[in-house]
Amino acid sequence: MRRREARIGLLFVLPVLLLFLAFRFGPAIAGGLLAFTDYTIGAETSWTGLDNLQRMVDDPLFWRALRTTLIYSVLAVPLSILAALGMALLVRRSFRGVKLFRSMFFLPVVTSLVLAGIVFTWIFSADGPWSSLLGAVGLPSGSWLSDTTLVVPALVIVAVWTRFGFGMLILLARLQDIPRELEEAALTDGANAWHRFRYIVLPELKPALFFLAVIETTVSFQVFDTVYVMTGGGPAQSSYMLVFQLYDQAFRYFDFGYASAIGLALFVMTLVVALIQRLTLGRDR
Amino acid sequence: MTALSTPAALDADVASAPPGERRPYKALEPTRGGKAARAVLLFLAAVVTLFPFYAMVVLSLKPTGAIVMPEALLPWPISGEAYEHVLGAESVLRWTLNTAVYSIVSVVAVLFLASLAGYAFARKRFPGKEVMFWSFIAMIMVPYHVTLVPSFIVISEAGGVNTYWGLILPTLANAQAVFLMRQFIKSLPDELFEAAMLDGCSEWRMYVSMVLPLIKPILATLGVFVFLWHWNDFLWPLIVGQSSDMRTLTTGLASLNAENAPLNVVLAGSVVAFVPIFMAYLVGQRYFTEGVTMTGVKG
Numbered sequence: 301m302r303r304r305e306a307r308i309g310l311l312f313v314l315p316v317l318l319l320f321l322a323f324r325f326g327p328a329i330a331g332g333l334l335a336f337t338d339y340t341i342g343a344e345t346s347w348t349g350l351d352n353l354q355r356m357v358d359d360p361l362f363w364r365a366l367r368t369t370l371i372y373s374v375l376a377v378p379l380s381i382l383a384a385l386g387m388a389l390l391v392r393r394s395f396r397g398v399k400l401f402r403s404m405f406f407l408p409v410v411t412s413l414v415l416a417g418i419v420f421t422w423i424f425s426a427d428g429p430w431s432s433l434l435g436a437v438g439l440p441s442g443s444w445l446s447d448t449t450l451v452v453p454a455l456v457i458v459a460v461w462t463r464f465g466f467g468m469l470i471l472l473a474r475l476q477d478i479p480r481e482l483e484e485a486a487l488t489d490g491a492n493a494w495h496r497f498r499y500i501v502l503p504e505l506k507p508a509l510f511f512l513a514v515i516e517t518t519v520s521f522q523v524f525d526t527v528y529v530m531t532g533g534g535p536a537q538s539s540y541m542l543v544f545q546l547y548d549q550a551f552r553y554f555d556f557g558y559a560s561a562i563g564l565a566l567f568v569m570t571l572v573v574a575l576i577q578r579l580t581l582g583r584d585r
Numbered sequence: 586m587t588a589l590s591t592p593a594a595l596d597a598d599v600a601s602a603p604p605g606e607r608r609p610y611k612a613l614e615p616t617r618g619g620k621a622a623r624a625v626l627l628f629l630a631a632v633v634t635l636f637p638f639y640a641m642v643v644l645s646l647k648p649t650g651a652i653v654m655p656e657a658l659l660p661w662p663i664s665g666e667a668y669e670h671v672l673g674a675e676s677v678l679r680w681t682l683n684t685a686v687y688s689i690v691s692v693v694a695v696l697f698l699a700s701l702a703g704y705a706f707a708r709k710r711f712p713g714k715e716v717m718f719w720s721f722i723a724m725i726m727v728p729y730h731v732t733l734v735p736s737f738i739v740i741s742e743a744g745g746v747n748t749y750w751g752l753i754l755p756t757l758a759n760a761q762a763v764f765l766m767r768q769f770i771k772s773l774p775d776e777l778f779e780a781a782m783l784d785g786c787s788e789w790r791m792y793v794s795m796v797l798p799l800i801k802p803i804l805a806t807l808g809v810f811v812f813l814w815h816w817n818d819f820l821w822p823l824i825v826g827q828s829s830d831m832r833t834l835t836t837g838l839a840s841l842n843a844e845n846a847p848l849n850v851v852l853a854g855s856v857v858a859f860v861p862i863f864m865a866y867l868v869g870q871r872y873f874t875e876g877v878t879m880t881g882v883k884g
Contacts (some may be wrong), residue, residue, distance in 0.1 A: 303708070308788045309709030316702040316763060317717065318715060323755040324724045327735030334735060390626055393614065401627055403870055405634055410866050410873055412817035414835040415855045418842050419637040422644070429640070432654050461637070469878055525819045529839050543730055548741075550734050551824050563731040570728050 334560035352561035361537065362545065362562065369541040372452050373520035376459040381512055383460050384467025385505075389480060389497075391468070392475050402472070406465040415460060417529030420458045421445065424530075445531055448538040456527050463519070467512050474508040475501070514577045521569055542566055641859070645852035654846055667853035677854055679830050684858070687752055687822065687833055688815040695759050695811050696804055704796050708778060718767070721760045737824055739747025747831045752822060756815065762807055765879060769803040770796065809869050810876025816862055817871035834858040 317339050339345045357364045383487060391402050408416065423430050426443035435441035444454040478501060486496050524543040533540035533548070542562060550559035614710045615623060632737075644652055648664040671677050705711070706718050745751025777799070781791050822833040832840065838854050866873055 305709055306711040309705040309711030309714065312701040312705035312709070312792075313711075313714075313717065315698050316721075318756070319698070319754070319758040320721060320724070320760075322739060323736050323758045324727075324732060324760070325689060325720070327732035327739065328724065328727050330735035330738075331733075339738075387630060390623060390630070395620075401631065403866075404631060406874060407638070407863075407866070408634060409877065410813055410817075411638075411859065412819070412821055412835050412860055412862075414817075414839050415641070415859055416637065418838060418855055419641050421842070422848060423637065423640065427654050429636075429654060429658065459631070469874055473878065518728070522728060525835075528819075528823075529842060531841075546730055546733075547820070547824075549696075550737070556734050556738065559734050560731075563728070563734065566590055566728055567731050570726075573817040574726065 324423065331560050331563055334557055335564045337557045339556045339560075341555045343358075348557065352557050353564075355558060356561050356565065361540065362565075364537060365540050365542050365545045366565070368452060368539065369521060369523070372456060372459075372541060373517055373522060375453065376457040376463075376520045377513060377516045378447075378454060380460045380463040380516055381467055381509065383464035384471055384512065385509075387464060387468040388471035389501075392472065402468075405468055408462050409465040409469075411462070413525035414529055416458055416462050417526045420454075420526075424454045440545075447537050448536055451531055451535065451539045455523070455526055455530065458530070459520065462526075463516065467516070470508055470512055471505060474505055476562060478504050510577060510580065514573055517573050518570055521566060544547050603799070641852050641855055645849055645856050649847045649849055667849035670850050671853040671857060676829060676832075676837065677834075677857065680832050680834045681857065681877045683749075683752075683826065683831060684816060684833040684835075686749055688812050688819075691753050691756055691815045692808050692811045694753070694757050695762050696808055697757060697817070698757060699762035699766045699807070700770075700796065700800060700804070701792065702763050703768075704770050704792060705765040705769035706763070718763075721763055725760045725764075733820070733824075740825060746825055747828045748767070752825050752831075756818075756821065758809070762811065765803060765807055766800070769800055773799055795884070806872045806875045806879065809865065809872035810879075813862065813873065813876070 306340075336347060336349060337345050338348045338351070387405055391398055391405070422428050424444045425431070426441075426446070431441040431443060444450040482500055483496050486500055489580050491499070522543050523541055524547065527539055527541055528547075531539040533544050541567070546559050546566070548560045549555045549562060600808060643660055644657060645667050646660075646663045646665070647657065648662065648666050706714065740751045740755060743751070745754070756864060777795065778791075781795050786795070803804070818833070818836060819835045819839070823836045823839075826832050826836060829837075829840070834854070835858070838851060838858060841851050
């Protein structure tokens, strides 16, 4: 009976296990090892030790991609969380049509980043609506995507547009759990809206905000689709970011070893964020 | 996994008190001024949210070469030219077919494999169970891009570039799906399974006639989510489906865009790619939001 159960259990798990070995565990280990080789398709592979890492450290383009990725994330993460928080508070209480608004604000999340990229390319083009709008209020107009300083902010705007609905949903779920009596009691005690937000709502939201911060940071570190569609890393490599460089090295230059080294850097960055979250949350509890 | 406990937040109604509990006063409701401010903010947010969709649809209905601001934003003149072009192009139809195959086969396969494994992890005792399960979960932490290159090498060496199986197979190793299935099946009452055991039900029949009907809710939620993820997926189809007849809608449209095809044509293609997701969202909104909050991230 016991043996039979074990056999059935293993049998049911087997297909998934094989898939994981071939496409998750294996590649994860291989991804680490490849970084120390000069692997490329159709050629002899040899160990190159720390060559790829050394090359990465010496590669100005890598540092540039890293810096751009960090700047992008430092802008995109807080802005999308702030937008998510604002929108969650706005549609928190029930009113006529509230469900319609909530669904509407979630719509960009189900939209593919490629479609968003295509539409926003036009929005940010020299004769697009963004430029017209800026011109109309007396600001310098022109294409943000061909401006070396404004291209990253343009990508950030797209990120906020595509991401805020997700954060809104997470925060909304937490907001629903705050007992109404808590706020009503504070109200009777004369707390104004800001105080109620600051001392009741915000502390309740803290874990959810941390959770969001980690997810949004990871997503930002891995930005690719919009860069590929909207800028191709340009102009003059001013929107060249890490995953784009990984893609470029692997699938344009077929330098799989170097691409894996960049993947390793990305992995370390993700780990550091997870670690920071652990430590900060640990302190708060 | 914080988000596991977030049910359909979009449907929830905060202000309606639970039955039998009358709210003493409406003091937390906004004042008239507050309501006005909220209305203004909501209006602005709605404009910002919807504008790209509006632009996508309106510009796709323009005759070629007629896209000049600000007239471009007016809903006339209307022309079906771009759609005739897109729907008449074999390539776009082929991309739609590829996207449908990629999404639908993956959904069915992920649901089947993950529910089998989830059932075993939740209800069976076998050697190595815990180690296996937790190493699956640990893989959620490893960024997708670390495994991207080696997965491509595996597929490429096996001759899977530009094939459906090469496109689909690696995406079936879905740790989140296994995790959610296992959690859900674990939460079902033991008695159900014990009774079936006593009946001498075969394992396969047990899975088909007991487990599958019981897990319908999670199948729907996860199914919608996996569908959404595959339909919108970009990077993997980009590197595996390299030939033009193996592109999906996302990679095909990106290539059209990169080749400087007329904007109305690219946007008509975008509308074609968006409509199925939009329809699905209208019908099964609950499942979308549950799936996205439960699994946390795309991918």
